[in-house]
Amino acid sequence: MTVGDGPLSDFPGLRARLARVPILDEGYPAAESLKQVRDGCLSFLGRDWPADALTGSGVWFHDPITGRRWAGPEHSAFDVDVRSTGVGIGDVKYVWEPNRLQILHPLAASIARGGRAGDRDVGLAVLRSWAAANPPYR
Numbered sequence: 001m002t003v004g005d006g007p008l009s010d011f012p013g014l015r016a017r018l019a020r021v022p023i024l025d026e027g028y029p030a031a032e033s034l035k036q037v038r039d040g041c042l043s044f045l046g047r048d049w050p051a052d053a054l055t056g057s058g059v060w061f062h063d064p065i066t067g068r069r070w071a072g073p074e075h076s077a078f079d080v081d082v083r084s085t086g087v088g089i090g091d092v093k094y095v096w097e098p099n100r101l102q103i104l105h106p107l108a109a110s111i112a113r114g115g116r117a118g119d120r121d122v123g124l125a126v127l128r129s130w131a132a133a134n135p136p137y138r
Contacts, residue, residue, distance in 0.1 A: 033105075049098070060099055099134070107119055
């Protein structure tokens, strides 16, 4: 596969091992996470994010408890007071955790196993949304 910068590396050993592991089979927690990512939903840390969660621009700064938005790319990362949790904006963990993109692990495992048609497009759409919302130093 090519994404504009050249071919992506392949890991045949990892691909073969993932094909033997049932983590994405129905009944496993990763299978539900995979379904949510494919559907564009985000349920994380016991909370549900807005419907356009994985491709909408606001999701990467959204606090699902308060419904408020943390500072985005309009501010320098160095000017954001992450200690102002609780009263006001909310707890920054609800912004930091989804931005670690761990939600993509089940999708990546599915792609490595051969995945469904469209899985790569879903993954790339999420990455593009994240990259657009998070320019360097912002």
